[in-house]
Amino acid sequence: MSASEPLPSCSGCGAPLPAAARFCPGCGRPVDADTGTTVRAEVPPSETGPVPVAYEVTQPHWFGVTPPIALLVLALAALAAAVVLFAAGDWPIGLILVGVSILVFTGFLEVARRKPDTAVTRMSADAFDGMRTRAGSALEALAARNRAGREIVRLRHELARVHAHRRDLLTVFGDAAYRGAPTDDLRAELERVDTRAAELDAEVQRVAAEGRARIERARLAVQETQMVSVPEPYPPPDEGNPPTPSPIPEPLPPPDEGTPPQPDPVPTPGPEPGIEPPKPA
Known part of the structure; x- marks a missing residue:
């Protein structure tokens, strides 16, 4: 190649091609040995007919994190080994x-919560979460029942003392009434005792109702969702009975069309006095 001839260049990127190069050093296209230039590759035609379509889903890759199924196997293996050692006496x-x-x-x-990649992992995590939720609900219900039970026992003890005091007052009141002594103070004291007993009884009912409500709320968290059908109103709002219009009274007849005045009756002439009708022969 003489000095006057230009150096061959790549037809794609324009980079100069070294002598006897098989590929362009700039873009990597193959070089035609006859012409010394890169080969122009034809663009493949676009897909014009039905072709198979492949779908790919990108899965996250956790570097440095042990697969959850391996952790589950290790946990079960350690538990099984512990059971064997317990049976052997090596506590x-x-x-x-x-x-x-x-x-x-x-x-x-x-x-498993962060990377539920297998069905076993998802089922295990869901089962444990459900068990933990049910255990928490049971503990909450038990705590509410114990709290309400302690409060009710305390109130009933106080109510028993009030009833015992009332019985003593009734004994004294009866003795005073039998002896004719004044009983106004005893009557007022009995009224106060009765009021206190009613308040304690209402407090017992309130504490019991609150305890039942807490237990129901605790159980509601683990109950299955139920479909409740709402009955449709009958008849529908837009097809109900229309309001009946108020009756319009008929107008009275005008004065000129009312009942016309009736003429006076004409008396029927009777027989003349003193004249008898002839008798038939």
Whole structure:
């Protein structure tokens, strides 16, 4: 190649091509050995007919995180080994393995919530979450029942003391009435005792109702969702009975069209006095 001839260049990127180059150093296109230039590749035609379509879903990759299924297997293996050691009488190592199993299972649950990549992982995490929710609901209901029970027992003890005091007052009141002594103070004291007993009884009912409400709220969190059908109003609002219009009274007849005056009756002439009609022969 003489000095006057220009150096061949790539037809794609314009980079100069070295002698005897098989590919462009700039874009990597193949070089035609005959012409010394890069080969112009034809653009493939677009898809003009039905072709198979492949769908790909990108899965997240967690680097440095143990797969949840491996953690579950390790937790179960540690628990099984602990059971074997308990049966063999080696309690210290068995307790250590139980702790390791609990720790690994906790890690499994944490990873399973963030990366539920398999059906076993999802089912295990959902089952544990449901069990934990039911256990929390049961504990909350038990705590509400115990709290209400303690309060009701305290109120009933006080109510029993009030009733005992009332019986004593009734005995004194009856004795005073029998002896004819004044009973106004005793009567007022009995009224105060009765009022206090009614207040305590109402307080017992209120505490019991609040305890039942707390227990129902705790159980409601774990109950299955129920479909409730709302009955449609009958008849529908737009097809109900229309309001009946108020009756319009008929107008009275005008004065000129009322009942016309009746003429006076004409008397019927009777027989003349003193004249008898002829008798037939």
